[in-house]
Amino acid sequence: MALEHAILVSLLEQPGSGYELARRFDRSIGYFWTASHQQIYRVLGRMERDGWIEVREVRQDGRPDKKVYSVAAPGRSALSAWLAEPVEPESVRHSLAVKIRGAAFGDPAGLIAETERHRAVHAERLAHYLAGERRDFPDSALLDAGQELQHVVLRGGIAYERMTLAWLDDVLATLRRLGGADPDTH
Amino acid sequence: MALEHAILVSLLEQPGSGYELARRFDRSIGYFWTASHQQIYRVLGRMERDGWIEVREVRQDGRPDKKVYSVAAPGRSALSAWLAEPVEPESVRHSLAVKIRGAAFGDPAGLIAETERHRAVHAERLAHYLAGERRDFPDSALLDAGQELQHVVLRGGIAYERMTLAWLDDVLATLRRLGGADPDTH
DNA sequence: CTTGTCTATGCAACGAGTTGCATAGCAGGA
DNA sequence: TCCTGCTATGCAACTCGTTGCATAGACAAG
Helix, strand or coil, X not given: CCHHHHHHHHHHHCCECHHHHHHHCCCCXXXXXXXXXXHHHHHHHHHHHCCCEEEEEECCCCCCCEEEEEECHHHHHHHHHHHHCCCCCCCCCCHHHHHXXXXXXXXXXXXXXXXXXXXXXXXXXXXXXXHHHHHHCCCCCCCCHHHHHHHHHHHHHHHHHHHHHHHXXXXXXXXXXXXXXXXXXX | CCHHHHHHHHHHHCCECHXXXXXHCCCCHHHCCCCCHHHHHHHHHHHHHCCCXXXXXXXXXCCCCEEEEEECHHHHHHHHHHXXXXXXXXXXXXXXXXXXXXXXXXXXXXXXXXXXXXXXXXXXXXXXXXXXXXXXXXXXXXXXXXXXXXXXXXXHHHHHHHHHHHHHHHHHHHHHHHHHHCCCCC
């Protein structure tokens, strides 16, 4: 389980409220670990109960008050312990791949629109990542260790999206070939 | 949710028992959708109850009897319906990426061994996929639609592992640079 | 003779993740 | 004026996925 640890990393980079964390999980952290706000609030409650994080209530005018969380000493220890222990490499889960193999028993051509939709989503993600890279890591800037590490993770996201786009093009070519060469599978 | 549909696809390709399905989910199907045998048996029970699949008890000597499942008409309809409806593109979940960003608050050099371990796992997966490709899809063989679709999914797995290996090399170079250039972050 | 592995099925408990809903003030547009 | 959207927090119910355990015969290695 890594949501607690992802939250610790995010709060170490910058303390924040549950709502702010949820937005980060739609952005930078979410590039490699997703979470909904309900999940975040629940885990924040448990982490506070366990003394991993501390909360400070912040009054705001014009908008609701918020609870700003920051990492306490036990949280730092928990993160260090987790960093030292091995985790198993994740396996992929692609329902689109299930669909592609399932198309052998249905309509290959019917999957083209769906594949194109996925392609558009990944193209958008890639553009988003590249914009973030240009913004946060301009050419030959001097970076500290934390920024270097953030950059190499972002490069991973970029490589993933580029690979996925190339593969989806391969999938589209295959589906079109099957649909064209074998038009009786309507 | 796609486990039911992954099972339908697998049973359409070849009927089999829960145990046989579990082994397939360690192999070909597992390249893009993983499942444990406990999960498979539970879902098979539900699918049988819903009439999606049919079971046939097969006596065996020298080993325990087994229940061979095959897809019934309602299961085929359910698969067709699912193929026609859109699914959201999955987001990635990489605890290693969480660790890499967390290393900014710990010991970057300490992650090198862990990263190398992940690299070895992915190198092995790539070798396994490539062996499967050579075995099942030799040069310029004439393939039917189902095989073409299986091949394009396998090519996706190969592309994913190659991309991951290249990225992990990038990560290793970055971690070594930080460990060497900044040795006071012990 | 014992230990371990393979085939084959499954339950029970727990933790992780999703979906739906609720509250509540403020801002901006139709 | 009403409706939408943003900030901000959270509960409840449900499904999905993992972990641990249990059974049981066959076979091979030590």
